[in-house]
Amino acid sequence: MSESESHSYVKYSTIFFALCICTVLSIIFDVLDLKDKDVAGIQGFVLLAFLVLAVACAKALFVLIYFMHLKFEGKWKYVLLSPTIILAMGLTIAMTPDIGIHYYTNESPQIDYLKQAQQASSEENSANKAENSHVK
């Protein structure tokens, strides 16, 4: 009894450290500032999203399997959790075509303003560049 107890005790702390390392990893990904970069042909934002969500899934699995003891539970866990998770993902996927990906031209004052702001900033950038080259 005492042996198995100390065994699981060590395991819990290992899981805890693994979770901490995962959190630090996510923060490192944030600090790397991948958003506006292009890494090996993949859009930075997509890469960042993939990385941090993969880390989040790993953390979630650690918590579910060890802290919530799913590793030691019977087959009922699949019956209970798989429909929920499938439905949860299905809900998001079902909403995507109409809201996430517009099949129609997306018109709103926000987008107009965004276009204006982007144009202004690109003009400013090119002006800055011209100025810098002039200084050099």
Place this chain on the structure above:
Amino acid sequence: MGLPIPHSKLGMWLFLATEIMFFSAFIGAYIVLRAGSPGWPTDAKVTHIHVWAGGLNTFVLILSSYFVVIALEGMKAENFAKARRYLCLTLLLACVFLSIKAYEYSGKFEHDILPGHIPETPQMAIDKSMREMKQVVDNRTIALANTKLPEKAEPTNPEETVELSGVTDEKTKEIETPVEELRKQLQTEVEAPDTSAARKKELTTYFALETKYRGLNKRALDESITMPEMNQELETLKKNPEYGAFLAPVHHLQPIIYGNLFASVYFLLTGFHALHVVIGMLLFLIVLVRGKRLCKKWNDYVENIGLYWHFVDLVWIFLFPLIYIL
């Protein structure tokens, strides 16, 4: 027959299954809305979302989850003092989590990053600043009239006038009249020879502010002022030694594209999560008030609230990258 686990545990797992659906509806809606809104606010200077706060909170929740499993282990080994100690620590960490959350929320309130309060274009930002300035001026009108004529200020409802400012049709004119009347009274008072010097100074300061407001509002309505210019003007006015202090409620103009949607989603997700944290704290308190009477009978209870607490941690594990990093 039946599952080889306690009924209470099966109940808790079923409840957690519904909770997964509950949160995934919100998280899914957030992902989809976000994907469909180009220019979603991510700049920390604009959204006041700090990765360090989210990261710290993640660590706090992970540590508390770890403490909960240790507490359960203590329960199973009949080491109830240890169980109590770790449950106490968990409760403490939950308090830390909520404190950091409260700090973050207060930042949002301070910058008025609230659903429905955020201007999304420069014109909206200018309109908002004029509305806020009108409120300041109106409140000042009422305050000044009140000190002299308390009975006459009664019929004016400041909220009503503020809500309808900017729109001038027949209806709003009727409602705005009381403030307008008060202003005229103050005008006659300042011109009257028997007004004391102190009062006169107060009134001239008020009229200086009022004139500034009228000037700016006119330019705003003509659309002859740009947002940076308006920010400049307001900064200068705020530095004025006489009436600058009154202008504190007028926010710095900062349009945020999709800011209202962002704020709604942010408060919805983190708010419901925080609510779960509070409920978890109550569940921990229920067992902690047993004090030294804690015994084997509570094993299942501690295991179940542990499951609940891990779920709260789980939700945060997804909220942290989705809200703070992406």
